[in-house]
Amino acid sequence: MTRFAQSTAIFRMNAQLNIFEEKIQEDNYTAESYTGIYGMHKYWSKKPYNIIRTFIKKYSTPEDFVLDPFSGSGISVIESIVTNRKGIGFDINPSAVFITKQVLNKISSFQLSKEYQRIEKEIKSTINSFYEVKRNGSVYQGTHFLWENDVLSEVWYQNGTRKKVTDKSTQNDIQFANSFKYEDIKEFFPTDKFYHNSRINARGNQRIFELFTPRNLKALALLMSEIEKTQDEKIRDILKFCFTSSIGQASRMVFVVKSRGKMNGEIESDKKEVGSWVIGYWTPKENFEINVWNCFENKFSKILKAKKLQEKAQYEVREAKQFVDLINSNSNFLLLNEPAQIGLKNFPDNSVDYVITDPPHGNRIPYLELSMLWNSWLKKSVDYENEIIVSEARERNKDIDDYNRLLNQTFEEIQRVLKPQKYFSLMFNSLDDQTWINLISKLHSLDLDLIKVETLEYSANSVVQDTRKAGLKTDFIITFQKQSNLNKQPLEILNKKDNKQFIKAAIRKLFIKSDVNSFETYQILNHLFRHFLSQNQFFNISDALDILSEDYHFTHNKWQPKNNIYAANISDT
Numbered sequence: 001m002t003r004f005a006q007s008t009a010i011f012r013m014n015a016q017l018n019i020f021e022e023k024i025q026e027d028n029y030t031a032e033s034y035t036g037i038y039g040m041h042k043y044w045s046k047k048p049y050n051i052i053r054t055f056i057k058k059y060s061t062p063e064d065f066v067l068d069p070f071s072g073s074g075i076s077v078i079e080s081i082v083t084n085r086k087g088i089g090f091d092i093n094p095s096a097v098f099i100t101k102q103v104l105n106k107i108s109s110f111q112l113s114k115e116y117q118r119i120e121k122e123i124k125s126t127i128n129s130f131y132e133v134k135r136n137g138s139v140y141q142g143t144h145f146l147w148e149n150d151v152l153s154e155v156w157y158q159n160g161t162r163k164k165v166t167d168k169s170t171q172n173d174i175q176f177a178n179s180f181k182y183e184d185i186k187e188f189f190p191t192d193k194f195y196h197n198s199r200i201n202a203r204g205n206q207r208i209f210e211l212f213t214p215r216n217l218k219a220l221a222l223l224m225s226e227i228e229k230t231q232d233e234k235i236r237d238i239l240k241f242c243f244t245s246s247i248g249q250a251s252r253m254v255f256v257v258k259s260r261g262k263m264n265g266e267i268e269s270d271k272k273e274v275g276s277w278v279i280g281y282w283t284p285k286e287n288f289e290i291n292v293w294n295c296f297e298n299k300f301s302k303i304l305k306a307k308k309l310q311e312k313a314q315y316e317v318r319e320a321k322q323f324v325d326l327i328n329s330n331s332n333f334l335l336l337n338e339p340a341q342i343g344l345k346n347f348p349d350n351s352v353d354y355v356i357t358d359p360p361h362g363n364r365i366p367y368l369e370l371s372m373l374w375n376s377w378l379k380k381s382v383d384y385e386n387e388i389i390v391s392e393a394r395e396r397n398k399d400i401d402d403y404n405r406l407l408n409q410t411f412e413e414i415q416r417v418l419k420p421q422k423y424f425s426l427m428f429n430s431l432d433d434q435t436w437i438n439l440i441s442k443l444h445s446l447d448l449d450l451i452k453v454e455t456l457e458y459s460a461n462s463v464v465q466d467t468r469k470a471g472l473k474t475d476f477i478i479t480f481q482k483q484s485n486l487n488k489q490p491l492e493i494l495n496k497k498d499n500k501q502f503i504k505a506a507i508r509k510l511f512i513k514s515d516v517n518s519f520e521t522y523q524i525l526n527h528l529f530r531h532f533l534s535q536n537q538f539f540n541i542s543d544a545l546d547i548l549s550e551d552y553h554f555t556h557n558k559w560q561p562k563n564n565i566y567a568a569n570i571s572d573t
């Protein structure tokens with residue numbers, strides 16, 4: 001290409017960019033962290049409730065039907081109710097639906113406390129007796145036990161003044177801890193076998209119960225059997241929810257955080273602190289065994305506090321059993337533990353007013369495998385076959401083709417059930433070319449008009465943020481409007497060889513028009529998405545990142561121009 005032709009091409013492109021960028025303005029969304037009812041139970045990739053609320057208010061009106069086909073911990077369903085809409089959630093994960101129902105259910109905190117006290121009276125002292133620590137003829141209450149390579153090395157206990165004492169383990173402590181045996185436990189505990197998946201540290205020859213020491217397993221099995229005796233179903237479920245919320249911390253997955261600390265004013269020593277279970281099934285060589293009653297009690301007090309506040313909340317929750325109930329009665333939410341691509345087939349055409357959803361993102365989080373910990377204790381049966389996921393567990397045969405096929409089926413159903421002119425907001429996060437190209441191509445082929453591309457931050461305490469080099473710190477949220485007869489041009493996937501200069505110029509435009517001289521990966525990709533999608537074009541994310549690294553340095557998590565790339569004319573080709 002001659003210099004002149006090159007400059008003309010760039011000029012034309014810049015003109016197009018100006019038009020599109022004026023059309024789309026960025027809203028500023030700041031994520032709030034999960035407290036209150038949203039902080040009661042862990043779930044991976046929970047969305048910031050305040051931003052979900054903003055979207056629901058923006059794209060729907062009171063009394064509307066709001067659908068989330070991948071509702072996870074249920075934030076969109078709950079926010080639909082809070083904003084006076086009717087919320088519909090699907091999730092294939094029984095734990096996800098269970099968590100959502102427990103968050104939603106308004107119960108009497110008085111009755112809940114009363115039942116907790118009954119359980120406390122029945123088994124607290126038995127459970128605590130499992131953790132007794134004997135020193136100099138006195139018996140103390142053990143709280144934490146440090147294991148190194150399966151040998152008990154340290155015990156933490158409380159003396160009379162509730163002061164924490166840390167001590168080396170004695171022969172007596174070791175013998176006592178080792179006297180608990182899996183085979184002696186009479187009460188129910190789960191024996192489900194893992195799918196082998198090294199990505200989440202799950203070994204195929206391991207079973208769920210091995211995540212716990214025999215002593216903690218005995219305590220948990222006792223606790224669950226006592227919870228099962230609760231008469232009132234709603235209260236029983238909340239107590240089970242409290243149980244599943246606390247079991248990660250009662251497992252051998254709790255690692256040791258070491259930091260240099262000062263002891264006795266002067267001497268520096270290694271201070272050991274208690275980590276927490278985050279994701280996956282890694283049982284570190286050095287791990288804590290925490291008193292099961294304490295884990296349960298801690299969670300219970302948080303949940304009780306949130307439930308007390310919820311009692312005063314204005315909204316009512318009325319569950320529907322099927323879609324027609326939502327239409328014909330005053331019920332305001334429907335939760336279905338079904339695969340969305342199948343369950344949505346029971347919904348009529350043009351029946352939903354807004355869809356907001358966050359599907360599984362490729363291979364990032366194998367929800368069902370991770371939730372085996374909860375589902376197995378709750379005795380839930382699980383439909384692994386229909387999960388939309390890419391899993392490294394070979395025996396599951398869940399590859400990218402299966403993922404794309406099932407996700408595409410769900411998109412078709414979403415388009416079918418969405419009313420004409422109504423909106424669909426899709427949250428997504430991936431750096432994988434094939435995943436994006438499938439997603440964008442499928443959506444482009446449907447009666448959906450792209451309205452807006454924005455970015456969505458995670459909450460400050462999210463555990464799934466991508467922290468890899470140049471990883472995406474945000475999700476993208478892409479909003480479509482259902483329109484028939486769109487007469488769209490076919491989507492063109494740009495190849496790197498012929499289109500490098502266009503991608504370069506689009507990136508350059510972002511830097512030139514802005515006051516700042518560095519951008520994060522997501523900001524650049526967001527800009528490229530808006531630019532190219534508006535022209536019915538899309539690109540490989542990896543090409544864009546390659547092209548980016550030719551002219552920009554990646555330092556302190558941001559891209560900055562290398563020397564003089566804007567000086568003189570362009571060396572794009």
Ligand SMILES: C[S@@+](CC[C@H](N)C(=O)[O-])C[C@H]1O[C@@H](n2cnc3c(N)ncnc32)[C@H](O)[C@@H]1O
Binds near residue numbers: 074093341368
């Ligand atoms: C990214 S998460 C949603 C998280 C949710 N936005 C939240 O805030 O908690 C995706 C969800 O899709 C669910 N899922 C996977 N395959 C599914 C299917 N075929 N039908 C319905 N849900 C499915 C997973 O269990 C997971 O909960």
